[in-house]
Amino acid sequence: MDISSFSSDDFDTKAWINDILKNTENRKENYTMSLVMKLQLYVQQVNNALEETSQQVLASLPKIMRDTKNLQQEALVLKEKMAAVREEIEKIEHDTGESINTIEKLDFLKNMLNIAKQGLHESDNWTVLVNDLEEVFDSKNVENISSKILGMQNSLKLLVSVADYEDRKLQLEGLKNRLEAIASPAIVQAFNSNNIEQAQMYVRIFTSISRLPQLMKYYHKCQKDILLQKWRNQLEIEQDESVVQWIHNYYSVLLSNWHTQHRWFNQVFSNESAVNALIDIYIDVLSSLDPSLNECIDAALKQVSEKLSFLYDVKQTTKQFADNLMNVVNHTSQGKPDTDMTNKLLKAIYNHLISYVNKYAAYEQANLMKQLSTLNCMKEELPDTIQALGLSITSVIDIANAAKKRCQQITENCGYCGLLIALRAFLLGYADFYRVALRQIDRSKKSEEDWNTFQLCLSLLQNTGDVLLKLQQLEKDLTNSVLDLTSKEAFVDYKYLLLNPTDLKELDSLIKCVTEGTQLSLLDHVTTEFNKLCSDIHHTTYQVVFTPISLHLDVVQSSQTWAQFANSSLHNSDLPDYSFSPQEYITQIGQYLMTLPQHLEPFLFRENPSLSCALKAVDQEYSSVADGEGGLASVFLKIVARGTCQGFCDRILSICELSQPASRQLAHDISYLNNILEELGISLTDNLQQLSLLLKIPTDQYQAQSSGCSARYVAAVRQMRNIKSSN
Known part of the structure; x- marks a missing residue:
């Protein structure tokens, strides 16, 4: 029987039994009894094995105890020995402390003597080198001069404590300046001709004498002069070209020069950043062009008619150069280029555009x-x-x-x-x-x-x-x-x-x-x-509409209009209203007002967003109505109607005298206007309604029935009707 599965961590009893019995359908009882017997035998064997193992463990326990006790004793002995060694060390330190201090002092004195000895030697060497240098300077051999100066520089490092150290330091700087003056023509020649070997030699020399920054300045000046000269030469050669073409061609020169000089610089100044050095040069060049870009552009602007188109071309050329140069900078830089440096470069590139953006x-x-x-x-x-x-x-x-x-x-x-x-x-x-x-x-x-x-x-x-x-x-x-x-x-x-x-x-x-x-x-x-x-247009429109009305209303204030009623048969106050007919001036006004909507129809009786916007900008009254059909027209009609009523009121108040028939006639004219306005869906103004009422009141009842009306209107109508006040 295979009982290896019993040792599995995920052993399942039911699954194991089902698996054992799945192929024993006909003799399941006998087979089961056989399995039980085998399992009992295995259990017995396991019990025997456990018994034997237990006996062996019990037998070996005394030996383990003895070994543990021996280890404990050995540990105690080791502890005692370590304490003894520590005491011995402390005793030795105590007994030999003064001797060690003496040895340290002697060693210090020895070192000081060695330094003094070396200083005396270097001092003698300094004097020798100074004397030799004068002869070497006459030969103008840059490499020999630099080796002598390097020797003096090394000597000076060991002469820091001498009394005349500062004087010697100034003397050394003066000698370096003389070397630089002698070497400068050859340096310029090497940089201008892109002579790698010569340039590398000068880099070694100037690095050894701690003058590499000065050499970098020579390189900066040489490159700047070369690029500025290229600009001047280009202007002479390309006089027939446009300013935009000048700028474009010069930018191409700068891009080409960057690629060339970046490779050359890395070969010569291997430990310096080519990107930073070239950015410094380009910033200086772009700000030193003679004539400047602004002078060229200003001159061209005076000649071109499409100034904005010209400025667009200049700006696009500048932007294209800036984008191309920044791509080159990012591509040629060993790591991420310095943000401040690139910002300064971009500022120099776009600087000539600032004045034109300002204008x-x-x-x-x-x-x-x-x-x-x-x-x-x-x-x-x-x-x-x-x-x-x-x-x-x-x-x-x-x-x-x-x-x-x-x-x-x-x-x-x-x-x-x-x-x-x-x-x-x-x-x-x-x-x-x-x-x-x-x-x-x-x-x-x-x-x-x-x-x-x-x-x-x-x-x-x-x-x-x-x-x-x-x-x-x-x-x-x-x-x-x-x-x-x-x-x-x-x-x-x-x-x-x-x-x-x-x-x-x-x-x-x-x-x-x-x-x-x-x-x-x-x-x-x-x-x-x-x-x-x-x-203003609305006001003019109103005036155009209202002028004929105003002319008709002028009849009202004419004395001749009412004089005809002085001896009229209508003097009897008991005559009914239908005995009166509206006068011609008011019928003309009525006819005019009735024709007004048909002239408004093409504009205001249909959806017209433009006219709606204009009218709403004129008066809040237009904004208060919906843009639906006829809404804006009704507002315009109301404005004209109010103007008509106000004009009617003003002219009535200017009448000097009215007979009783004339007064009733005027009231009837007002009633006719009221009927016209009602046809248009508009009401008379309160002022005109009050005047109509005051004109209709019988003379003997005027005082009683005029209460509630405007005191100004009551007094005016009383005066024109010659009604005596009871007061």
Whole structure:
């Protein structure tokens, strides 16, 4: 039987039994009995083995105890010996302490004597080297001179404590200066010709005499002079080329030079950073160009007509060079290049653009005003002018959006404040076109009915509202663009490269106001101007509509109008109201008012977002109604009706005298106007209703029935009707 599975950690009794019995279906009882007997035998064997093992362990215990006791005794003996050794060491230290101190003092004296001896030797050596140097200097052999100076330098290290150490140090520096003066022509020649062997020799020499920084300065100056000379030569050779081409070609020279000099530098100055050295040189070169980039660009700007296009080309050329050079720097650097150094390099590359970003507002404004002058909105005929203004709106907004795009392309959005200045000037200039059209309307107004001028007014008002809608969207786009700037890492870098401190502060202030949700309108003056335009056009429209009404109302204050009723058969106060008929002036006003809605229908009785926007900018009353059908028209009619009622009131109050029939006639005229207004869904004003009531009151009941009316109106009507006060 295989009982190896009994020792398994996951032994399962049931599984083992089922597995043993699965193939013994016919003789299961016998087989089970056999298994039980085998298991009993195994148990017995295990018990016997345990018994024997226990007996062996019991027999070996006395030996283990004896061994443990022996180890304990040996440990005690070792402890006693260690204590004895420690006491012996302490005794030796006590007995020999003075001797060791004496030995230390003697050793110190020996070392001092050796130093003094060596110092005397080096002092003699110094004198010998100084005497030899004069002869070697005459030979102008740089390597021999440097070896002598190196010997003097080593000697000086051992002469620190001598009294004239500082004088000797100054003497050594003077000798190094003489060596440098002798070697400088050859050094310049080696650097200018890129002679690796000669340059390596001078690196060894200058490193040995601790003058490597001075040699690096020679290299810096030589490279700077070479690159500046290349700029001057290029300007002479390429006089017929454009300034942009000059800049592009010179940038190509700088990139090529970087690759060449980086390899050469690493071969010569193996322990120095080529990237940092070349960055220093390029920063110096870019700031020392003669003539400078700004002088070349300024001269070109005076000659080109498309200044923004020219500046875009300059900026793109500069940006391309900066990107290419930074890729080269990152590729050739052994590790991550120094951030401060790369920032200084980028600042030098973009430095010539700062003044043009500062003047961007002026350049963009001039460009926008030039485009504005080409719109040709002002025509000989007024209707053509208004139509041209309507057609120009899309072009104007497209021009503004193009300016927004140019701002990103030329200034990387760093000139956003300048863009807003230019856009405001451009849009205010565009608003002047509307002012001119409005003045033309004012000059063409007539005193009689003039529905053509009225339609032109509404068309101009609709155009102005369309501009307002477009301006709202433009301002929203501008605001979103400002908000997007804060999330762009590249913009944060560019604003420090392209802006002077004042412009940077102004831009940060603008971004802060927008991001913090300050109530700031980027096109505030423009929006205000077009809102005022809407008000002025609306006022002119009202005047065009109201002028005929005003002329008809002038009849009311004429004494001749009421003199005809002085001897009238209608003098009897008991006559009914239908005995009176409205006079011609009021019927003309009524007919005029009834025709007004049909002239408003093309504009206000249908959905018209542009005109709705314009009217809502005029009066809060328009904003209080929905944009549904007829809502805005009803407000305009109410305004005209109020004006009519107020004009009627003013003229009634200017009447000097009214007979009783004239008074009733006037009241009937007011009633007729009331009927007309009711047809239009409008009510008489309270003032006119009070005047109508006061005009109807019989003379003998005037005092009693006039209570509750305006004291001013009561007194005025009493005076014109010659009613004596009971008081």
